[in-house]
Amino acid sequence: MTENVTKTQLTATATTSENLPVRMADFETLSAALDYAAQGECGINFYGSKAELETVLSYADLAAEAKKLATHFLSHDDLERGDRICIIADMTPDFIKLFFACQYAGLMAVPLPAVSGLGSRDGYEGQLERIIRTSQAKMAIGTEKSMDSLTKAAETSDLLLVGTLADIENMPSAPADLAPLRADENSHIQFSSGSTRKPLGIMISQDALMANARSVALHGLQFREHDRVASWLPFYHDMGLIGFLIIPLTCQMSIDYLKTDGFARRPLSWLQIISDNKCTMAYSPSFGYELCSRRAKRQQNIDLDLSSWRVAGIGGEMVQPEILEDFTETFRSSNFSEKAFVPSYGLAEMTLAFSFAPLDTGLETDRINKEKLVEDHLAEATKDAKFSRDFALCGQALPGYKIEIRDHNGTVLPDRTIGTIFIHGPSMMSGYDLNPEETDKVIGADGWLNTGDMGYMKDGDIVITGRHKDLLIINGRNIWPQDLEWQVEQELDLLNSRDTAAFAVTTDKGSDEAVMLAHCRSQDPETQTQLRKDIQAIIFRTAGIHCKIMLLQPGTLPYTTSGKLSRALARKNYCSKQYTDVQQDNTAGDQSGRKAASV
Amino acid sequence: MNRNDILKIIYQELEKVNADHIPLKEQTDMTTDLNVDSVSVMDLMFAIEEEFDVAVPLNDLADIRTIGELADLVEKIGAA
Numbered sequence: 001m002t003e004n005v006t007k008t009q010l011t012a013t014a015t016t017s018e019n020l021p022v023r024m025a026d027f028e029t030l031s032a033a034l035d036y037a038a039q040g041e042c043g044i045n046f047y048g049s050k051a052e053l054e055t056v057l058s059y060a061d062l063a064a065e066a067k068k069l070a071t072h073f074l075s076h077d078d079l080e081r082g083d084r085i086c087i088i089a090d091m092t093p094d095f096i097k098l099f100f101a102c103q104y105a106g107l108m109a110v111p112l113p114a115v116s117g118l119g120s121r122d123g124y125e126g127q128l129e130r131i132i133r134t135s136q137a138k139m140a141i142g143t144e145k146s147m148d149s150l151t152k153a154a155e156t157s158d159l160l161l162v163g164t165l166a167d168i169e170n171m172p173s174a175p176a177d178l179a180p181l182r183a184d185e186n187s188h189i190q191f192s193s194g195s196t197r198k199p200l201g202i203m204i205s206q207d208a209l210m211a212n213a214r215s216v217a218l219h220g221l222q223f224r225e226h227d228r229v230a231s232w233l234p235f236y237h238d239m240g241l242i243g244f245l246i247i248p249l250t251c252q253m254s255i256d257y258l259k260t261d262g263f264a265r266r267p268l269s270w271l272q273i274i275s276d277n278k279c280t281m282a283y284s285p286s287f288g289y290e291l292c293s294r295r296a297k298r299q300q301n302i303d304l305d306l307s308s309w310r311v312a313g314i315g316g317e318m319v320q321p322e323i324l325e326d327f328t329e330t331f332r333s334s335n336f337s338e339k340a341f342v343p344s345y346g347l348a349e350m351t352l353a354f355s356f357a358p359l360d361t362g363l364e365t366d367r368i369n370k371e372k373l374v375e376d377h378l379a380e381a382t383k384d385a386k387f388s389r390d391f392a393l394c395g396q397a398l399p400g401y402k403i404e405i406r407d408h409n410g411t412v413l414p415d416r417t418i419g420t421i422f423i424h425g426p427s428m429m430s431g432y433d434l435n436p437e438e439t440d441k442v443i444g445a446d447g448w449l450n451t452g453d454m455g456y457m458k459d460g461d462i463v464i465t466g467r468h469k470d471l472l473i474i475n476g477r478n479i480w481p482q483d484l485e486w487q488v489e490q491e492l493d494l495l496n497s498r499d500t501a502a503f504a505v506t507t508d509k510g511s512d513e514a515v516m517l518a519h520c521r522s523q524d525p526e527t528q529t530q531l532r533k534d535i536q537a538i539i540f541r542t543a544g545i546h547c548k549i550m551l552l553q554p555g556t557l558p559y560t561t562s563g564k565l566s567r568a569l570a571r572k573n574y575c576s577k578q579y580t581d582v583q584q585d586n587t588a589g590d591q592s593g594r595k596a597a598s599v
Numbered sequence: 600m601n602r603n604d605i606l607k608i609i610y611q612e613l614e615k616v617n618a619d620h621i622p623l624k625e626q627t628d629m630t631t632d633l634n635v636d637s638v639s640v641m642d643l644m645f646a647i648e649e650e651f652d653v654a655v656p657l658n659d660l661a662d663i664r665t666i667g668e669l670a671d672l673v674e675k676i677g678a679a
Contacts, residue, residue, distance in 0.1 A: 049654060114657070118640050119630040121661040145658045261657045264641040265648060291638070295645075475638060537631035544637035 010053045012277060013043035013254045015228045024223060025213035025250035029206045030187055031103045031180035033250040038063035042254040044245075046093065049262030051272035057093045059249065062100060069101035069165070072173045078160055081106040081179065084135045084189065088112045088142035088150065089235035091259045094165045096245065098141055099235075101168075102188070106179040109188040110135045110201065112142070113236045115149065116261070117544040123487070127196045128153035134199050135189060135433065141165065181206060189433050192237050192348045195480030201433030202348050204242075212242070212351040212427035213250045215398040220344070220356040221281060221311055223251050230256045230279040232263035232270050232288070238348035239316050243283060247352070267291040268299070271331070275304040283313035286320040286511075287476035293323075293330040307335035310360070311342050315353060317473040318464060319343045319392035320510040321365050338362045345394040345462055349442065349449055351427035355403065355462050357395040365390040366463055377418040379456045379463065389510070393461040401425035403462050404448070405455065415458055418465055421451045470567060472504040473512050474545045481567060484516060487542045488535050494521065500535075501557050501570040502547070513548065514539070517570055520551035520582050528583055550574070551582045600651050600677050605670045608650050612643045613666070625667030653677045 017040030027033040043058030073079060087098045089111035102109035112131055115124045132140055132154055139161045142150045147164065154162045161167060181187060187209045189201040217223045229248050233240030248255050256273045263270050271292060274282055289312075296302055314324070328338040339362040346353030357364065367388045372380040382388050397403045404412050405419040413419045428449055431439040442450050452468035472479040481502035489495045499519040504512035518535060520528055532549045539547045556579065558569040573579055610623050616639045617623065621632060629635055635643075640660075648654050653676050655669075663669050 049648070115661045116657050117637055118635075118660055119662075119664045124661060145656070261641075261644075262654075264637075265645045265654070475636070477637075533631060537628070540630050540635070544640075546636040 010056055012045040012053055012256065013056060013058055014041045015226055015254055015278070017041045017252060020252065022223075022225065022252060024217045025210055025247070027210060027250060028183040029103075029181060030209060030246065030250070031100070031178075033210075034059060034063050034066070034100055034103070037249055037252040040252050042252050044093070044096065044255045044257065045277075046091070047256060047258050047262075047269070047273055049259065049266045049269055051258070051266075051269040051276065055093055057096065059252070062093075062096060065097045066100035067104050067178060068173075069097060069168055070104035070178055071176055072168050072171045073101060073105040073107060074176045074179060075172055075174045076160070079105075079107065079138060082108055082185070083138040084108045084110050086110045086112050086132050086135060086137040086140040088114055088146050089241070090114045090143055090146075091232075091235060091257055092143065094143065095235060098165060098168070099188070102181075104178045104180050106181055106185075108186060110137060111188070111190065111236045111241060112140070114234065114260075115146065117541075119541045120544065121149065123542050125149050125153050127199075129156055130196065131191045131199050131201075132157050132159075135191070135201055139163075141168065183207060183210075186430055190236075190238060190241065190348055192478075193432070195482045197480070197483050197486055200435060200438055203430040203433050204351055205430050208351050208427040208429065209242070209246065210250070211400075211425075212353070213247045215400065215427070216243075216247055216353060216356075217251050219398050220353060221313075221342070222359060223253070226278075227280045228254050228256070228277060230258070230270060230273045230277070230282045232258040232260050233283065234260045237316070238346075238352050239283060242352040243315075263288070264291070267295050268302070268304075271304050271306060271334070274309055275306055275334070278308040280308055281311040281313070282309065283311075283315055285316040285473075285476035286314055286323045287317070289314070289327040290320075290323045293326050296330050302334060304331070304334035306331060307337070309336065309340050312336075312340040313342045313344055313356075314392075315344045315346065317476055318467065318510055318512075319363070319394070321363060321390050321392060322509055324363055343392040343394045345464055347451055347453075349429045349451075350423060350425060351429070354401040354423060354425055354427070355395045355397050357393055357461075364393045366393060366458055373418065373465070379416045379418060379458070379465070381416075391463045391465060393458065393463055395462065396460045397423075397425070397462070403457070405457055413456075416456055418454055418456045421453045421455045421462070421464070422448045423451060424448045466506075470503075472502070472514050474504070474514055474543070477543070477545075479514070479543045479545065484514075484539050484542060484547070485565075488516070488518070488538045491538050492531070492534055494527070494531055495519070498557070498559070498565055499554075501565055501567050503567050503571040503574075505571065505575060514543075514545050515548045515550065515571075515574060517550050517552055517557060517574065517579065519554045519557065521554050525583065532583075550579060552579055553582060600653075600674070602670055602674055605647075605651065605673050606666070608646055609643065609666055609669060612639075612646045615639075615642075623666065625665065625670070627666045628664045629666060629669070630664050647673055651677055 020040035037059035046055040048054045099109045191199045193200040231244035235241045341363045344356040369380040369382040372378045402424045404422045454466040455464040484502040485500045502516045558566045
C-alpha cells in the first residue's frame with residue numbers, strides 16, 4: 001500500500017495551477033483529461049474524520065501510478081480489452097489509481113460498494129457476489145480489510161485474481177504501450193441501478209461522460225477560476241464518482257475528500273474542510289444538510305467561515321425545503337448564504353445531471369394544492385399554507401437536453417400536470433450491461449429515457465414530486481422494496497413469498513418513511529410480537545433503516561391479475577387507513593378507525 | 600479506558616433511542632432488540648470517538664450485533 005508517511009509535512013494541493021490554462025472537459029477521453037491535469041499542480045486530498053489531512057495524491061502522481069498499474073494489467077495474458085475489473089470503491093487513493101489504470105489499459109472498471117452498517121456482513125457479501133457474477137468480472141480488487149468478504153463473494157465466479165492493489169503490482173510487467181479506452185468505447189460500468197437482488201450495470205461511454213462533464217462545467221455549475229470541491233459522497237454512486245471525482249478532474253480542479261463514515265460520525269468536518277480550504281462547491285442529499293444542523297445544535301464553539309461556498313448542491317433525493325432553511329439558520333453566523341443552494345436533477349442512466357436551478361439565487365419553491373396533487377395529478381398553485389406542499393424548482397434542462405412529462409399512453413402533458421419524466425440528451429447510457437431486455441424497458445424506440453420519476457413542468461423548470469415509483473429513499477440511501485421483501489420472506493419461516501409489501505410513505509415534511517405490510521398466520525400474541533421484531537431486525541441488517549411494520553390477516557394484500565403484488569395499491573390502501581394491524585385488533589381496537597384521510 | 604467505561608457510554612447513548620425501555624445488557628442485540636437506524640448508530644460511534652478517541656472502522660462494525668461485542672471491539676482498537 002502506498003501511504004504517505006510524513007504526515008506533518010503534508011500540504012494540500014493548490015486550487016489553481018500557475019502555468020496550466022484551464023480546459024473545461026474538452027477532451028475526447030478520460031485518460032486524455034488526466035494526462036492534461038497531470039501537467040498542473042492540482043490534485044486530490046484525503047482528510048480524516050477530524051478534518052486532518054491524511055494523504056495527498058496530485059494528478060501528476062495519479063497519472064504516473066495509474067499508468068504503472070496499467071502495464072501490469074496489460075502484461076496479463078488472460079486479460080482482454082474490455083474485460084471487467086471489479087474494484088471496491090472505498091474512498092482511498094488506491095481505488096482512484098486502479099480506476100484510472102483500467103482507463104489506460106482498456107479495461108472496464110466496475111466500482112463495488114463498500115461495507116456499511118451494524119451486522120450487515122452477510123447482506124453485503126451477497127450484494128458483492130451478485131455484482132461480480134452479473135458483470136462477468138475477470139478480477140476483483142479491494143483493500144486488505146475487505147479481502148475476506150471479497151473472497152467469499154467471488155467463490156461463484158471464475159476469476160483470474162482476487163486481491164489488493166499490491167497483488168497487481170506483484171504481477172509481472174513487460175514494457176508495453178498503454179492502450180487507453182478510446183472515444184468510441186465505454187468508460188466504466190456503474191452498478192447503482194436496479195435492486196441489489198437484480199443489479200443492473202449502467203454502461204457509460206467516454207462520449208457520454210465527456211458530454212455531461214462539459215455541460216455541467218460550462219452551463220450547470222459554470223466553473224470558474226478558484227473553484228475547489230469538497231465531497232464525502234461514496235464513489236459507488238454517480239454523484240460521488242462522476243460528480244466529485246471525474247468532472248472536477250476533467251477540469252483540473254483540486255478535490256478534498258472526507259471519508260463517508262467520517263462524515264457520518266462528524267458531519268461538521270465536511271464544513272470544516274470547506275472553511276479551511278475555501279472550497280466553492282459541495283453537494284449532498286438533503287439528509288447530509290440535516291446531519292450537519294443536528295450536530296451543530298449540540299456543539300458549542302463552531303468556528304467556520306463558509307463564505308467561499310457558492311454552490312451548495314442538492315441531489316440524489318427529493319429536495320426538502322425545511323431542512324435547507326434550518327441549515328441556513330444554523331450556519332448563518334458562519335457566513336453561509338442560502339443563495340448558494342442549487343437543487344438539481346439527474347440520474348445515473350444519464351451519466352449524472354441534466355438540470356440545475358439558476359446559480360446565486362437559492363432555493364425557489366412552488367406551493368401547490370395537496371388535494372389536487374393527490375386526486376387529480378395537477379400541480380395547482382396555491383397560497384394556502386395548510387393544505388399544500390412546497391416543491392423545489394430544479395431548473396431548466398441543460399443545452400442539448402430535453403425533458404418531457406408524459407402520461408401512461410405516452411402523450412406529452414401540459415405545464416402543471418403531473419406525469420412520468422422522460423429525458424433525451426447527449427449523455428445517455430449505452431445501455432444496461434449485458435441486459436438488452438431491461439435496457440429496452442427504459443429507452444424507447446424514440447431514443448428517450450423513461451426515468452420512472454414523477455414530476456411536472458412549470459415555465460420550462462422541472463419539478464420533481466416523487467422519485468421512481470417503487471424506490472424508498474431513506475436518509476439519502478436508495479432501497480428497493482423487492483430487496484426487503486425477499487430478505488424477510490427468505491429468512492422467516494412464518495412468511496412465504498408474496499406475503500409482504502414494502503413501500504415508502506411521505507411524511508408532511510417531505511421525507512420518506514419505510515413501511516412493511518406482512519401477512520401473519522398466527523393468532524398467538526407472543527408469536528406475533530416476535531414476528532414483528534424479526535422483520536424489523538432483518539430490515540435493519542439489510543438496509544440500515546427503521547421500518548414501520550403492520551401485520552395483516554392472511555389474504556389482505558392486493559395482487560394484480562397476473563398474480564404480482566400491487567405495491568401501489570397496498571400503499572394507497574395503507575394511506576387511506578383501510579388496513580388494521582392484527583395486534584391492534586386484539587388489544588384496543590380503536591387505534592386507527594376507518595375514516596378516509598388524505599396523504 | 601476500561602470495559603465498564605465503554606459500556607457506560609454505549610448504554611448512555613442507546614438509552615436515547617430505547618423507545619420501548621427494554622433493559623440494556625451486554626447480550627442485547629442492537630440489530631433486533633432496539634429501534635436503532637444507521638443515524639443513531641453513527642451517533643453512538645461519534646460518542647465513542649469523542650470519549651475514547653477510538654474510530655471504529657465500518658468494516659469491523661459489519662460483524663457486530665450485541666452491545667458486548669461492540670465493547671470488545673472498542674477495547675481492542677483502543678489497545679492497539
